[in-house]
Amino acid sequence: MSPAHRVIDPGNLECARCHRPMRLATREPTPARGKVLTVVRRWPDGMICSGCTAAAQETFGTCPGCHTHRMLPGRNPTGQPCCTDCAGMPAMVCARCGAEGWMELRGVCGRCVLIDRLTIALDDGTGRIRPELTALADRLAAMPRPRTGILWLNKPHVKPVLHAIATGQVPLTHDGLTTLQPVACVSYVRKLLVAAGTLPDYDHHLDRFERWLPGWLASIANTDQRAILTRYATWHLLRHLRNAAARSPLDPYRQQTARHQARVAATFLTWLDSHQHTLETCTQALLDSRLASTNYSDNVATRTFLTWAIRARVAPRLTLPPPPRGKTFTISQAQRLQVLRRLLSDDTMPTADRVIGTLILLYAQSLQRILALRTSDITTTRDDVTLTLPGGNVPVPAPFDALLRAHLAERAHQLPPAANPDSDWLFPGRLAGLAIQPNGVRQRLQNLGIPNAPGRCRALRELVLQAPPALIAPLLGFNTANAEKIAAEAGNTWQHYAPGDHTRLAGNR
Numbered sequence: 001m002s003p004a005h006r007v008i009d010p011g012n013l014e015c016a017r018c019h020r021p022m023r024l025a026t027r028e029p030t031p032a033r034g035k036v037l038t039v040v041r042r043w044p045d046g047m048i049c050s051g052c053t054a055a056a057q058e059t060f061g062t063c064p065g066c067h068t069h070r071m072l073p074g075r076n077p078t079g080q081p082c083c084t085d086c087a088g089m090p091a092m093v094c095a096r097c098g099a100e101g102w103m104e105l106r107g108v109c110g111r112c113v114l115i116d117r118l119t120i121a122l123d124d125g126t127g128r129i130r131p132e133l134t135a136l137a138d139r140l141a142a143m144p145r146p147r148t149g150i151l152w153l154n155k156p157h158v159k160p161v162l163h164a165i166a167t168g169q170v171p172l173t174h175d176g177l178t179t180l181q182p183v184a185c186v187s188y189v190r191k192l193l194v195a196a197g198t199l200p201d202y203d204h205h206l207d208r209f210e211r212w213l214p215g216w217l218a219s220i221a222n223t224d225q226r227a228i229l230t231r232y233a234t235w236h237l238l239r240h241l242r243n244a245a246a247r248s249p250l251d252p253y254r255q256q257t258a259r260h261q262a263r264v265a266a267t268f269l270t271w272l273d274s275h276q277h278t279l280e281t282c283t284q285a286l287l288d289s290r291l292a293s294t295n296y297s298d299n300v301a302t303r304t305f306l307t308w309a310i311r312a313r314v315a316p317r318l319t320l321p322p323p324p325r326g327k328t329f330t331i332s333q334a335q336r337l338q339v340l341r342r343l344l345s346d347d348t349m350p351t352a353d354r355v356i357g358t359l360i361l362l363y364a365q366s367l368q369r370i371l372a373l374r375t376s377d378i379t380t381t382r383d384d385v386t387l388t389l390p391g392g393n394v395p396v397p398a399p400f401d402a403l404l405r406a407h408l409a410e411r412a413h414q415l416p417p418a419a420n421p422d423s424d425w426l427f428p429g430r431l432a433g434l435a436i437q438p439n440g441v442r443q444r445l446q447n448l449g450i451p452n453a454p455g456r457c458r459a460l461r462e463l464v465l466q467a468p469p470a471l472i473a474p475l476l477g478f479n480t481a482n483a484e485k486i487a488a489e490a491g492n493t494w495q496h497y498a499p500g501d502h503t504r505l506a507g508n509r
Contacts, residue, residue, distance in 0.1 A: 016046025017056075017075075044088050045075045056081075057092065057102040058145060071100040102147060110146035117153050121162045130166045135196040144421055157185050165189070174202055178211055188431060192419060195432035204434065205250040206241055209258055213238065216262065225269045228279060228314060233262050236308045251368050252437055264301035279315045287318050299323045330457040336361055339450060344399060349448060352427060355407045356441060357450040358400050363389065364459035364476055367438040367452065373426040375411075378404060390477030461486055 013022045041048040048056070056073035063072060065086035074087020084091050084100075092100055094109035104110040118137045124130035129137050143149050152158060161180050163169075170176040177193075180186045187208075193199040213233055220226040237258045244250060271290060272282060287306070291299055300323050309315035331339075340361050343354045359365050369390070377388040385401035386393045396404055407426075417423070419432040429436040445452050460483070463472050469483035 013047060015049040015052055016043075017048060017052040020049060022047065022049055043074070054102065054147070058147075104147070104150065110150060111141065114143075114146040114149045114153075115141050117150065121153055121159055122166045124166050124168070130168075132172055132198055133166060135198055136193055139192065139196045142421070155185075157182055161185055161189060172198070174199060174207070178207075183211070188419070191432040191434070195419070201433075203245045203250055204431070205252055205255040206245045209241060209255040210238070212259065213262075216259075220266060222269075222273065224278070225266065225273070228269065228309075229262065229266055231312065231314075232265055232305060232308055235312075237262060251372075252439070253368060260297070261301045261304055264298050265305040267298075268302050268305060279309060282315060282318065284318055288321070291321065291323075296323060329454045330461070331451050331454045333458065333462060335451075336455060336458045336462070339455065343450070344403065350444075351403070351407045351410050353441075353444055353448060353450070355403055356427075357445060357448075357455075358403060359387075360450070360452060361455045361459050362400065363387070363394065364456045364463060364478075365389070366456065367441060369477065371425075371427055371435045371438055371441065374424045375408070375426055376424060377426065378408060380405060380408070389475060391475035394475065461489075 013024070014020060015022055040050045041053050057071065059072045059081055060070065061072050061081065062069050063083040063086055064080050065076060065082050068083065070083050071092065072081035072083055073092065074082045074084055074089050076082045076086060092103060094101065094103070094112055095107040096112045097109065099109060099111070101109040101111060104113040115137075118140055119129055122129045122133045122137055140149050164180055165172060165177070170179055174190065177186055177190050187204070190199065190202075191204065194201050217226055217230055217233065220229060241250065241255065241258055244254060268290065269279060272278060272286070275286065277283075277286060291302065294302065303320050303323060306315060306318065306320060310317055340358065343349070343357050343361075346354070356367070356370055359370050360367075373388075379386040379388070379393070385396040385404050387396050387404075411426075417428050417430050419430055420428040420434075423433075423435075425435040427436045427441075442452060460476075460478070463476070464483055464487040466472075469487045470480055472478075473480040473483035
């Protein structure tokens with residue numbers, strides 16, 4: 001058999017749309033030009049790379065030429081997206097369903113391929129989808145971007161999880177699903193089942209702590225320490241989490257704090273053991289030396305553990321000194337203004353991150369509150385943009401209102417996450433029913449040079465200088481007493497501010 005014909009890469013090709021370097025699909029080695037893409041389509045406007053091809057076949061709207069709502073993969077002479085007929089391109093219609101879209105196979109669109117693979121993955125052994133999983137299959141098949149579902153099903157750990165659920169190897173309950181691995185994949189499937197109505201809702205963060213706790217306790221080698229930590233975690237940490245979850249859904253920080261408190265308690269017991277002491281024989285001098293050598297976070301967590309231990313009569317009655325006040329890290333007002341200018345002008349930064357940074361530096365809001373915002377919390381009119389905060393509505397000044405409008409526009413036109421197609425979160429996450437989690441956002445802000453806690457601290461200090469803390473604190477969701485302390489530290493206590501209505505009376509000069 002003769003070898004395949006080889007075409008030499010000319011080395012000067014680029015995508016007609018994104019203008020990134022490309023090469024022909026040959027066996028020849030790519031020249032040393034950095035990351036080079038492969039030509040996958042030859043359309044009327046030139047050779048197109050794989051990324052631009054995928055984006056074009058997932059773009060839908062009203063064609064400016066024929067004014068019909070359909071897929072817009074082509075480009076008209078002015079560079080606007082247009083349909084295949086107006087662009088003079090071959091039709092991209094599925095031979096099975098007759099719909100336009102990404103052709104995953106020859107003549108078959110991605111949605112039809114996704115439905116076929118879901119039928120196989122959720123087969124209960126009779127050649128059909130398990131009846132209880134029909135709603136899940138319909139939800140996955142209706143995702144805005146079928147290629148996302150196809151790539152997800154191709155992952156090696158997904159099919160065993162779905163097969164175990166479909167064939168009844170585990171009960172179709174929360175307790176049954178938690179016996180499967182890996183945890184991240186199972187959590188994703190559980191939230192999808194909840195969103196589809198197959199399983200009842202549950203607190204995701206409480207469940208994560210409940211699943212983490214047994215394995216962590218089993219890792220404690222000392223049996224006496226494990227017994228104390230089991231009592232502490234079960235009757236204090238877990239009980240408080242469950243009581244809080246009964247009132248409202250837990251936020252990620254709550255269960256992370258509980259994990260930190262458990263680990264600090266274990267570290268304290270190990271430290272006592274290294275000094276030939278136990279919790280029952282701990283002395284006041286030993287405790288004082290330990291608290292003096294720990295940071296603020298560990299100091300508070302140790303006090304929480306000892307307070308429980310004394311009340312449970314596991315430790316002697318020791319005097320717990322108040323924790324030292326943690327250091328406040330802040331930035332200067334000049335740095336705050338510099339970052340705000342960059343958030344307004346840097347178009348290379350994701351719009352969502354620019355909005356989050358703006359809300360931190362303008363209104364001193366925490367990530368927890370920002371990520372809990374919904375689209376209904378943003379009210380836009382022709383002239384104004386209003387943001388709903390814990391204390392009421394506050395106006396968004398120009399030019400920051402344009403940034404919020406841009407984010408809402410992008411959110412409306414971008415494909416939503418597969419698990420959250422109808423979510424009203426301002427920043428929807430990948431888990432069904434949940435917003436984006438703060439850990440990843442915090443890391444992105446740090447990489448972009450946007451100060452989170454220091455910037456929020458500076459914003460609050462500037463706000464209490466501009467208005468009385470008694471007015472600012474409730475509006476922004478802060479404690480009034482703490483805001484008064486911050487105002488005093490900033491050098492303005494508003495002690496001479498006259499209470500009451502300060503509007504000008506009619507007839508007065």
